[in-house]
Amino acid sequence: MKNVIEIQDLEKAFGSNVILRGVNMKLHKGENIAILGKSGTGKSVLTKCIVRLIECDSGKINVFDNDITEMEVDQIDEIRKRVGYLFQGGALYDSMTVKENLEFPVRRTQLSKNKSEVNDMVDEALESVGLLEAKHKMPAELSGGMKKRIGLARTLILKPEIILYDEPTTGLDPVTSGEISELIMRIREKYNTSSLIITHDMKCAEITADKLKLLKDGKFYAEGSFDELRKSDDREVAAYFN
């Protein structure tokens, strides 16, 4: 099967604080992988390296068969258009309405689109996260879960082929978490995306992931399907399932 992301021996340290010590992984087209790991193990750092928000120290990161660690800044933008990133807190632009938040990436990447086309795209993206009524609100007026869904809508609007979800359900009640997990699955069906889903929420991992990977001490410690890992005797792994 075709790999959309392939990471080899990725290493990253901040000063003397070594975070990643040789991460290897592959993400196939259409696959959902959940990444588990304790807080501070470098899950966010890993995903940020994939879109080069953080420069890694060594290793290879192939995205759509381009080694992004070697790329020029201009070329990176071409890759970034095809990769969506849902930030941990939604990262909505405070000074803009929801509508303007969604228009922002479109206006800057698809210059040929006219006003009504952009508006249709906004409506479609908001509908797919079920928040059309929030279109004219400011981010400050939204709840945490709504912010995440709007953040997701802003990611979806460019129809990315890969989506990196950084803790999509953290801090939400179980019902809303469930809805977001379902949403992730619906998005995959609708847009045929491949996803990396960082999560602590086992329910979310169970629903969304084809495969789970456990990050520990800068490396992947264990991997497998939800059921495989659940049966594991390893204490480190078992700790996530109770």
Next chain:
Amino acid sequence: MKKLTNQIKISVEDFLVELGNIVLFTLNTIKQFFIAPFEFKELVKQGYIIGNKTFPLIAITGFIMGLVLTLQSRPVLVDFGAQSMLPGMIAISIIREIGPVITALLCAGKISSGIGAELGAMKVTEQLDAMEVSGTKPLNFVVATRVMATTLLVPILVFIADAVGLLGSFLAVRMYEKVSIVLFLSQAFDSLSFYDVIPATIKSVFFGFFIGLIGSYKGYTASRGTESVGLSANSAVVSASLVIFIIDLITVQFSELLFA
């Protein structure tokens, strides 16, 4: 002893690294002025916010400055029988020095800190990262527009402060003598020359540029965590105020050299 020299070495190194970063940031920002897309709408929005935020403050301060300066200088000039020189003296001090510097300091307190806090918050909540991954350079959209807005607006605000300051001065003179505003202004402008106005204007442009730039730099380089938002705002004010005085010093020297 060795520990101390080591510490000095480290802080000198840190200082040089920071200086290098600031220079790079400045050059990159200036570069964005000439790179498409030119975010005109955002520029207007920022300009509006800045003007709106500072106008009342600057008008009131300018007025009081002119008034107080006149009231305090008058007795001395009267002693020498030189009160006819009062308008000219006030005009020169306001337009050459007090107007620009007071306006710039107020803007440092109000605008630099505002930009520092805003960008710091955007950095901490990953909004700048979100922009970056959606293909928009935050340096272009967020920083360049703000720096450009302050560069354009601070000179205008200085002009307003000067005008209101002269008005205050006129009212102070008027308390004691029956002069018309026309006479007051003609006395004021008679003693002003081109060489008073030009350096002051150039200085104001630089003030504006650095007010925007330092606020942006401090916010843009905020570290992670909410407390760094407050820190960015705070250190933006301190650094911007310091830089204002340094620029002031430099322009005095330069205009002496060029126009004396």
